[in-house]
Amino acid sequence: MTTTAQPASAEFGRARKRKEDARLITGRTRWTDNITLPGMLHLAMVRSPFASATITGIDIEAAKQLPGVIAVYTGADLDAEQSGLPCVFPINADATPPRHVSIASDTVRFAGEIVAVVVARNAAAARDAADAIQVGYDPLEPVLDMEAALTDSTVVHPDYGSNKWAFFTLDSATAGTGGNADEAIASAEADPDSIVVKRRFRQQRLIPAFMEPRSIVVDPTGEQLTMWSSTQVPHIVKTMTALCLGLPEHKIRVIAPDVGGGFGGKLQVIPEEFLSVLVARRMGKPMKWTETRSESMVSGHHGRDQIQDITISAKKDGTVTALKGELTADMGAYLGLLSPACPPFGGFILPAIYKIPAYKFTCTDVFTNKTWTDAYRGAGRPEATFAIERIMDELAVELGRDPLELREQNWIQNDEFPYTNAAGLIYDSGNYEAATARAKELFDYDGLRAEQRRLREANDPTQLGIGISTYTEVCGLAPSRLLGALGASAGGWEHASIRMLATGKVEVVTGTSPHGQGHETAWSQLIAHKLGVPFEDVEVLHGDTQSSSKGLDTYGSRSLVVGGIAVVNAADKVIEKARKVAAHLLECSEQDLQFHNGKFIIKGTDRSTTIQEVAFATFTSHNFPEGMEPSLDSDATFDPENFSFPHGTHFCAAEVDTETGSLKIRSYVCVDDVGTVVNPLIVEGQIHGGLAQGIAQALFEEAVHDESGTLVTGTLADYLVPSAADLPSFTTDRTVTPATSNPLGVKGVGEAGTIASTPAVVNAVLDAVRHLGVTNIDMPCSPQRVWRAVQSARGAVKSTSEHATEAAAGGGLGSIDAQQGGVE
């Protein structure tokens, strides 16, 4: 086990109940939609129902006559000012991303794109007027299928000229991190002692579905234009509003008040933010826009949507010799903030916990006439983890091996860290053996395998499947140097300030922007741990660019491992300043002082002073060290040397009714290693929520478009966000291998559960029915798809058609079956 200075105090590692709760459980909340300003007007958006069309005319006259309607704007009115929405990680360095308009002027490229903005005295009047606007469209044939799009027979952006945006490659042979994967696979194909397994996996399109619909209030009446937005990234929104719309940066203040979830879905600079600014500025009045859920589903960015062609080669003894991943990723109609980078990001972690001697990864980013895709919890890593964990199971099946044993044979041993993976990432620490051993014990792996055998032998209509996912992931974005090398337009540092108040209370200003993660609690614990002040004496300020002038916000499981370390580093600076003051007050040398639990003590004596006393002495400054600035306040900006690599072992036991296709997760066990833990309660909550979202991809959720490009899962009635009744109780535990890339030994935890769980569930479902001849079931593994797969496999036994064993793709949603084209 790697060692770092193990933090020890009453606060660090304590399951503190959250400070945030007091407001949230009593309805004393500050969601953006709760804000009402004097003279505030309301916006409603008119959106295209067509995925691809030319706008032939917009008749706004009837709408303008309606009571309470102040103004209507179209693309013709706003185009000269709207510039384009930013893409900060284009991947393709050779081209400029197609202009991403906030409001379309002549062409719409996805169903949901804004074509007009209504301003009215209240939200209902604005929506009435939006309905009264007549837009003429000349529909065009939409490009909906990724692979068809690559033929360029119709292009989404004629000015750019192709639907192929970027082609990204990682090759261990050229990077010096391994051999040539193509050659290794070719020689394995020719080698009777080797095996090559190829599979195609489909990552369905998902919708982040945060619970709080997005909302924006813009107040242009002050010297600074103030924007409240339900966003994960107030600092990025501020900077991008300045850069894209040309407003002076110091004249913009962005506030993310209470934000109701994000999951990457609010890691965006959105058209509605820019339009709200433009309209508010024109009218000189505060504006509010709050989306309906239906708007959110169709216009908020989507996630995933990839085709993964995965090839693995191995010796017959199970030793993996090469891995190749070829991705095709649907960008949708435009490039959002990070769209092109999410799928390639997965390429760095596709080798996962395994020793892969030769590795190649390619990703083709493709435009289609759909809502644009971007970060959704895990952003590239859930897809990669699914691919590797599914192909390891496939390899185990082909070799007739236990899938866990096969993993163990190939994984990085705990004495091999730090380890450079085939994609060049340096895993600083990990202990896959320990996490797996604990998970096996909690899961009763051997007992369940025995039960599975009995059920198979009895040909029971209910079959049991066991799914495994032994994952690692890369998070904690940061490090700026690496992000820059990969072509990002911005860095990944994080900032914190500590203000020591006169009475010894502490204000901590953080650049992270929580939306459910509990930073107010966890950062208070960090300060109490470092400065020895009471937990209750710490106030955490965040999400307002006026108080928190520097920050890069919350996403990519970065807040604690980057932002939390900035807090800790700032606290160290406070202590160093306070030590000088304390030495002066106690008339001793700094070296004679020991700082412990908030007290400076002269070593070997009972003479001491508290940090609160030092804070007050600094406030009065009557008796202060010569030449020292009378302030304890300190700032720190932290930019880690490396990413963070949580890992763990997840087991899922699924019961499948082979007669109906219905399935039930009987048990789900995960043991995650997220390094040292500040607050185990919060960590467990993050894992639970992550699991739910990963399981939802495996079993329930899919954004389905019909043949005209209309999203047919555009409400929460059609898009199946799981309820309490759909999910099991999880058994969670942790092992602790501290990270070496930060002084606390912490790792990210926000995305781990989502990244790990999807393949564990799908592997379990397949494991339950594989002996019946089923080889694949596309996600979501709905009862309908499972049933079809079993039926088709049974039929295939007679016809001996190999392809018939592939499960027919089926709409898992009870609404429309996209592939079959029928209404269920």
Add this chain to the structure above:
Amino acid sequence: MTRITVMVDGVSYVDDVEARTLLVYYLREKLGKIGTVVGCDTSNCGACTVHLNGRSVKSCSIFAIQADGSEITTIEGLARDGQLHPMQQAFHDNHALQCGFCTPGMIMQAIDLLGDDPDPDEQKVREGLEGNLCRCTGYQNIVRAVLDAAQKMKPAASAPNEMSARQPSTVAGGGN
């Protein structure tokens, strides 16, 4: 416009409302009861759940005029004299919320659930919360909180404090 009289969180209001105004918008926009929130437009998410005459309703699924003459309790009316309702306390104690957006509706529904079944098992709790979506927690700690509150709200424990002094018949979640 139609005139309605409602008692919300112990205060009587008389207002003229548009016939089409949903109860949730009346609560939020007219009364400033912004603790109750709107999460969807198809009555799936349950974020807007309040108590209408002691039973939970999704306030996006009825019109304000339908509430005429009714007593309504929102999340803002649960705590009394600074004392949290046992369900609020249980949500805090069990880390049953993260972003907190679904929490008001979840708490109101959970209280109603215990009104129907004061001693539910885990499965009953899960089924009772089926109409309320949470995207953050995976529900595990919400279920734990409801079971915890059920123990604390048992007759031997102190009574839930949503009981209106004026109309003791409208006990939270009690129905009849």
